[in-house]
Amino acid sequence: MQKELQEALNKQLNRELRNAYLYLAISAFFEEKGLSGFAHYFRLQAKEELGHAMRIYKFLSDRGWRIELYDIPAPSTNWEKPIDAIREFVESEKSNTRSIWELVDIARRTGDKATEQFLQWFIEEQVEEEKSALDLYTKLEMIGDNIGALLVLDQLLAQRKN
């Protein structure tokens, strides 16, 4: 029982690292396109994902549970337009939310109150992450092929602090 929970937490640790890797790839994509505000935004987003991974790492370590590092596949980066990359951002956050919720189910089923409590932060965080991702997607949809508007958004994203 507890083994299942430990494995699921280790998989989530991997998933957060995978998201960091994906967002770094998205950052590089925007760097190439000369959209440095977007690139900055996704560099910080990647850092945030590393922070999520480290929370799980510390939790596993605090519980005296085994930390296992799995392979991180290279993200596929064949996006054509900015909106294609942002769509992937939205999808990865949605699927991450599902994954956190599944973890909560396992924690409940195994009666592990500490893990259930630990995951509350992630549940709230995912609401924020999905909101930011969707917000960005909606803006890009509105922008369409308007380069001027895209450059304004790029400047706004350059202001992200953390």
Ligand code: MG
């Ligand atoms: Mg995350």
